[in-house]
Amino acid sequence: MANAPFRDIRLFTVLYIDETQIQHSSVGKGRLPTRDVYIGCASNLLASCGRHGVRVEILTNQPAYVNAHLVRLGAPEIAIGVAFSRDVPKGIPFYAAHFKLDAIRQLASGAFGSHVGLIDNDVVMLNLPAADLATWDDDRLFVYDISGTVLEEYGADRVRSDLRRVARAELRSTHWYGGEFIAGSCGAFKSLSERIERLWPTYKALTGELHHVGDEMIVSAALNSLLDEDAIHLIDVGDGRHRWISRWFSTRSRFRQMPLSHHLGSSMLHLPADKRFIAAAVARPFEPDPFILQYRRHVQRKLLLRKLVNAIGLIRGERPRQVPRLS
Secondary structure, three states: OHHHHHOOOEEEEEEEEOOOOOOOOOOOOOOOOOHHHHHHHHHHHHHHHHHHOOOOOEEEOHHHHHHHHHOOOOOOOOEEEOOOOOOOOOOOOOOOHHHHHHHHHHHOOOOOOEEEEEOOOEEEEEOOOOOHHHHOOOEEEEEEHHHHHHHHHHHHHHHHHHHHHHHOOOOOOOOOOOOOEEEHHHHHHHHHHHHHHHHHHHHHHHOOOOOOOOHHHHHHHHHHHHHOOOOOOEEEEOOOOOOEEEEEEEEEEOOOOOOEEEHOOOOOOOOOHHHHHHHHHOOOOOOOHHHHHHHEEEEHHHHHHHHHHHHHHHOOOOOOEEEEOOO
């Protein structure tokens, strides 16, 4: 497979801004306002993808503000204003992430091209993924299966039960898909979007009872229900064959992770616990090696503190969590 076709995919990242709904944000504390952290991350995403000739556009509810901030960061004015109309309940976890469901609906329309994808803005592209657009049929989506970590963290029985409740079906397939990347033809997005809309009222009614609330919950339920009906074919781009994307947390967790050195073998790296680092590391042109070196130094300090917190917890009789490793 040649790498060049990946440049023909029209990629989008969603940046929904509502400063009143950030109480469950994974941004952490700092001087930079939350919305500017996300814009900084998006700027780095644009730079890292642009290094490989891949164009990423921003779908947002505040295009003027986002474009003005991008210009200050030396990035192109690439934010597109779109209508987000979903009735997302106020105050729920990952409030803004739910508007990715509206983006899925818009990509399904065909108005944004025939080969499209969504990518989170706290991702950096290290290498160009290999893609063969001849395989992008209307029944195929390229997704990131993270079932292993989610089932370990929350328990297989609970995750599978919640997926079945949202899907309103005794699902045979109970995979969990990460929200950081999904791509395919607009026809495949249409199948997914239609199923999401069918499940939305049920999901919304269950948000106070589920182990996780966010776009991943309903998207995973929708994809599994389509799988059970043989209505869609899913390609895991996080597996050993593709290695398009990897997610790595620099925080303590209730699941085991491969070390950072393993994840650096993927084309794209998702760092959800380090948004402020990414936003502060904006550089043009983006160069992977200096970024990785800076990130290793940043994480090394964090991991020392995480180990200390674990040690203190042991003294208090608490169950230790997993501390990630660099190598």
